[in-house]
Amino acid sequence: MSGHDQRKRTLRIGAGASYAGDRIEPATELAARAQLDYLVYETLAERTIALAQMERRRDPEAGYNELLADRFYSALPHCKKTGTRVVTNMGAANPIGAAKRTAEIIRDLKLGPMKVAAVLGDDVLAYCLEHAERLKMMETGKPLSSLEGKIVSANAYLGADVIVDALGKGADIVLTGRGGDCSLFLAPMIHEFGWRMDHWDMLGKGQTGADMVECGANVSGGFFADPGYKEVPDLANLGYPFLEVEADGTVVVSKLEGTGGVINRAICAEQMIYEIHDPANYITPDVVVDFTQVMLDEVGPDRVRISGGRGKPRPEQLKVSVGVLEGWIGEAEITYAGLGCLERAKLAEHVVRERLKIGGVKLQELRVDYLGINALHGDASLPTPGTPYEVCLRFAGRSREKRDAVKLANEVETLVGKGPCSSSIPRKHLREVLAIYSCLIPRSAIKAEVILTEVA
Amino acid sequence: MKTFYLRELAHARAGDKGDTNNIGVIAYEPHYYPIILRSITPERVKDHFRGIVKGTITRYELPNVHAINLVMEGALGGGVTRSLSLDPHGKSYSALILTMPVEVPEDIAAELMLKNRKPIEVTR
Numbered sequence: 001m002s003g004h005d006q007r008k009r010t011l012r013i014g015a016g017a018s019y020a021g022d023r024i025e026p027a028t029e030l031a032a033r034a035q036l037d038y039l040v041y042e043t044l045a046e047r048t049i050a051l052a053q054m055e056r057r058r059d060p061e062a063g064y065n066e067l068l069a070d071r072f073y074s075a076l077p078h079c080k081k082t083g084t085r086v087v088t089n090m091g092a093a094n095p096i097g098a099a100k101r102t103a104e105i106i107r108d109l110k111l112g113p114m115k116v117a118a119v120l121g122d123d124v125l126a127y128c129l130e131h132a133e134r135l136k137m138m139e140t141g142k143p144l145s146s147l148e149g150k151i152v153s154a155n156a157y158l159g160a161d162v163i164v165d166a167l168g169k170g171a172d173i174v175l176t177g178r179g180g181d182c183s184l185f186l187a188p189m190i191h192e193f194g195w196r197m198d199h200w201d202m203l204g205k206g207q208t209g210a211d212m213v214e215c216g217a218n219v220s221g222g223f224f225a226d227p228g229y230k231e232v233p234d235l236a237n238l239g240y241p242f243l244e245v246e247a248d249g250t251v252v253v254s255k256l257e258g259t260g261g262v263i264n265r266a267i268c269a270e271q272m273i274y275e276i277h278d279p280a281n282y283i284t285p286d287v288v289v290d291f292t293q294v295m296l297d298e299v300g301p302d303r304v305r306i307s308g309g310r311g312k313p314r315p316e317q318l319k320v321s322v323g324v325l326e327g328w329i330g331e332a333e334i335t336y337a338g339l340g341c342l343e344r345a346k347l348a349e350h351v352v353r354e355r356l357k358i359g360g361v362k363l364q365e366l367r368v369d370y371l372g373i374n375a376l377h378g379d380a381s382l383p384t385p386g387t388p389y390e391v392c393l394r395f396a397g398r399s400r401e402k403r404d405a406v407k408l409a410n411e412v413e414t415l416v417g418k419g420p421c422s423s424s425i426p427r428k429h430l431r432e433v434l435a436i437y438s439c440l441i442p443r444s445a446i447k448a449e450v451i452l453t454e455v456a
Numbered sequence: 457m458k459t460f461y462l463r464e465l466a467h468a469r470a471g472d473k474g475d476t477n478n479i480g481v482i483a484y485e486p487h488y489y490p491i492i493l494r495s496i497t498p499e500r501v502k503d504h505f506r507g508i509v510k511g512t513i514t515r516y517e518l519p520n521v522h523a524i525n526l527v528m529e530g531a532l533g534g535g536v537t538r539s540l541s542l543d544p545h546g547k548s549y550s551a552l553i554l555t556m557p558v559e560v561p562e563d564i565a566a567e568l569m570l571k572n573r574k575p576i577e578v579t580r
Contacts, residue, residue: 046474047537139474139535223469223547230467266467266482269521273480275471277527279516294520308520329540367533367540376541376548379507382555396540435537438474 011192013185014242016075017041017088018216020048024070026217026240026259031078033256034242038188039079041071041088042181042214046436049178050323052093053125053153054434063094064101064175072105079172080111087163087184091175093153095119098175099453106455114455117171119162121448122178124320124441128154131441137322138438144322149435153323156441159285159314161197162448163187169452178321180285185210185243193247203287204311205249208294211282212253212271212306213241219253219271220302221261234260251306252299263302272296285318287311317440326435327364329398330405332412332428333371336420337390344420345370345393351419352395352411361407363397370394398433405430458565463554464573466492470550477509477531477546479553483522488564492524493517495558501526504556505549526553 014036016027020043031039043065056063065071068090079086091098095118102116128135132145144151155178164187166174176184189195189206196202212219220241225232232238239259244252255263272291276282282289290310297305336344349368356363369375371392373384397408409428416423462481465488470479481496483489498513511530518525532546533539543549557576560568565575 226467229463265521266484269482269523270467270469270480272521273478273482273518273523273525274469275473275478276525277473277476277478277514277516279518279525292518292520296521326538331540365534365540369542371542376543377508377552380505380552394542398538398540433538435535436474 011038011189011245012036012242013038013040013188013213013245015040015042015213015216015240017043017071018214018218019043019045020065021067022216024067024074026238027071028074028078029256029259030240030242031075031082031084035082036084036242037192039075039084039086040184041086041090042184042216044089044092044178046321047434049092049155049321050153050434050436053323056093061097064092064098065090068098068101069105072102073109076105076111077109080114085167085171085188086173087187088174089176089179089184091118091177093123093177095175095177096451099451102173102175103453103455112455114172115170116453116455117166117169117174118451119158119166119174119176119448120451121162121446122155122158122176124156124445125151125154127441127445128320128322128439135439135441138440144437144439147324147437149324149326151322151324152434154320156318156320156446157285158318158446158448159183160187160190161286162450164190166450166452167191169450171452181214182207182210182284183286185213186286189245198313200287200311200313202249202311204289205251205309206245207284207287207289207311208291208309209243209245209251209253209306211289212251212268213243215271215274216240217261218274219267220255220263221267224262224267224270230266232260232262236260249309252303253306254303261302263304265296265298265304268296268304268306281312283315285314287314317442318446320439320441322437322439324435324437326433327398327400328402328405329396329431329433330409330428331394331396332409332426333392333394334412334415334426335390335392335424336422338422341391342388344422345391347420348393348415348423351415355411356408359407359411361411362401362404363399363408366395366397368393368395457559457561458575459557460560460565460568460573460575461554462496462556462558464568465558465560466554468550468553470547472532472536472545475530475532475535477528477549479526479528479550481524481526481553486522489519489522491558491560491564496524496526496556498526500556501528501553505531505552
């Protein structure tokens with residue numbers, strides 16, 4: 001177990017996941033072979049937590065990451081052996097439920113004694129509903145009370161402080177809900193090196209390192225390969241990254257020998273800029289990070305040193321993601337092939353648009369794509385050379401009422417037999433719209449706490 | 457001057473926050489960076505992303521990594537969670553930005569062609 005007597009050494013923090021459904025094996029391999037001090041699983045996107053809240057409403061025992069048991073059954077035995085502590089937001093909408101399940105796994109695998117911490121306090125739905133007339137959405141400037149849809153969740157981005165608290169209490173596994181993604185990685189650094197929570201430059205350095213791995217394999221070869229331009233060796237066997245952090249905040253990002261992927265300056269630059277706006281002012285709950293002096297140096301094979309990150313005082317207010325049910329999206333697609341396929345697809349589009357009018361289908365927005373021609377970039381697409389041999393026609397429409405989204409999908413489905421000749425069998429899909437809006441609330445509105453369980 | 461796709465000079469990654477998309481565009485070589493600064497302006501990007509970006513485009517410079525960050529508001533069909541697109545996050549916009557035509561001086565054009573990177577024959 002890592003302790004304060006060992007403060008001067010290099011800290012090793014692995015990134016075992018970067019979204020809810022992430023792969024299992026690479027994290028297990030990190031746990032087994034990377035001699036980690038900490039293994040971090042980041043599994044929450046903006047929308048994931050709102051979906052989890054709805055899941056929990058249906059089943060009070062649910063609402064945490066569905067792959068938690070799969071991940072822990074395979075990784076925890078290694079973590080126990082190497083003294084690796086785990087920090088994760090797999091708690092999602094139900095950190096207590098996640099902690100209970102984790103305790104069962106520990107008992108089942110006979111890994112005790114271990115301490116499991118659940119971090120609470122990010123759920124601020126009650127506060128947001130109470131202050132809905134005053135809290136303005138960052139996207140529209142209007143108050144939450146002006147929303148037509150039903151507000152189903154509100155979760156604040158907690159910082160590293162409460163995780164540091166849990167680690168200070170000796171937790172081997174920390175399960176949080178919503179928090180800053182980078183804070184999951186920053187907390188172990190603060191805990192191990194004893195950094196002050198207002199040493200902004202130090203936190204800025206740590207957060208710069210955290211930012212490199214918070215999207216997991218996106219810094220070790222994932223979402224990077226472009227044959228002939230950006231080569232990634234053995235992408236199928238992609239290794240997930242880990243950080244080596246020094247007490248002065250210098251970080252090396254690396255991956256296990258014998259795994260696929262690549263870590264070089266180019267991919268680190270991509271990851272550093274990913275999902276930031278002003279690079280001099282990247283706002284996190286713990287510190288405002290300045291990336292404009294960061295240097296990326298290749299110091300070995302698949303090893304890049306990150307230095308020069310800086311920080312400014314943390315924001316006074318915390319961001320909240322508000323989940324709102326806003327109606328339904330119906331989607332359907334049909335494919336035509338052979339000579340004249342594009343003409344048949346265009347006729348099919350015309351037919352569906354007319355039938356939507358005949359049926360009085362009320363859509364807030366309708367989108368029609370020709371896959372293979374313009375589906376992703378619309379009018380900005382480069383012209384397709386020649387005539388396509390096949391084309392997939394896709395409709396997507398958003399409606400207030402479920403029946404209108406259903407009707408759209410059905411009008412596409414019935415193109416077989418009632419539309420142009422020679423098509424595939426259509427596929428259709430219906431989903432509820434869970435929109436996410438953001439607002440800011442004062443830190444004083446948050447009551448973060450740690451619930452610790454000792455598992456014998 | 458010769459015209460190349462931006463793809464020959466730079467690589468890119470795109471991400472999302474709400475209805476805002478951002479694209480990091482990074483020069484393959486430090487001496488390509490001035491060309492990127494000159495040619496990938498918010499005005500030209502807005503024109504290139506016609507029909508996609510409804511709001512303001514802000515360009516930030518990161519000379520430390522020879523990169524720019526393009527922050528495009530109103531670019532995700534009303535937001536990731538409401539979008540009707542197959543790519544609600546706009547992750548594929550990194551590929552779209554690399555289709556921008558860029559004017560390249562003769563010496564760098566010669567360097568690119570030595571690497572078997574070809575200029576655009578017919579511009580649209």
